[in-house]
Amino acid sequence: MSTVTLTTENIDETISAEGITLVDWWAEWCGPCKQFGPVFEAASEKHPDVTFGKIDTEAQQELAAGAQITSIPTLMAFRDGILVFSQPGALPAAGLEQIITAVKDLDMDDVRRQIAEQDATAPEA
Numbered sequence: 001m002s003t004v005t006l007t008t009e010n011i012d013e014t015i016s017a018e019g020i021t022l023v024d025w026w027a028e029w030c031g032p033c034k035q036f037g038p039v040f041e042a043a044s045e046k047h048p049d050v051t052f053g054k055i056d057t058e059a060q061q062e063l064a065a066g067a068q069i070t071s072i073p074t075l076m077a078f079r080d081g082i083l084v085f086s087q088p089g090a091l092p093a094a095g096l097e098q099i100i101t102a103v104k105d106l107d108m109d110d111v112r113r114q115i116a117e118q119d120a121t122a123p124e125a
Helices: 009-016 031-046 061-066 091-106 108-123
Strands: 020-026 052-054 074-079 083-088
Touching: 009 020, 009 052, 020 031, 020 091, 031 052, 031 091, 074 091, 083 091, 083 108
Parallel strands: 020 052
Antiparallel strands: 020 074, 074 083
């Protein structure tokens, strides 16, 4: 599967879908983004069961601001609509593979339980 361009029109539907969505926040002028782009694209071909999305932070400034993107490239991983990983910096292919494997191996029932526990103990705003 090739990568999908994400915009304000399709991001919510894409990341909230069941399964895994990886999002690469990038910009045309960013050297490390250009290095990471082919790594991300190659992984998308290797993992057809994962949705790979790219967000051009220049074209989608509102999305980037809403996601508090302060450094690019930034990689985010969503599983079943839950953000489970977020890290700035270009990754080598082996590093991206480790993240994909870790996200696939997550026990989502445990993740949901932990989120519920955090919500229950969070002070009221």
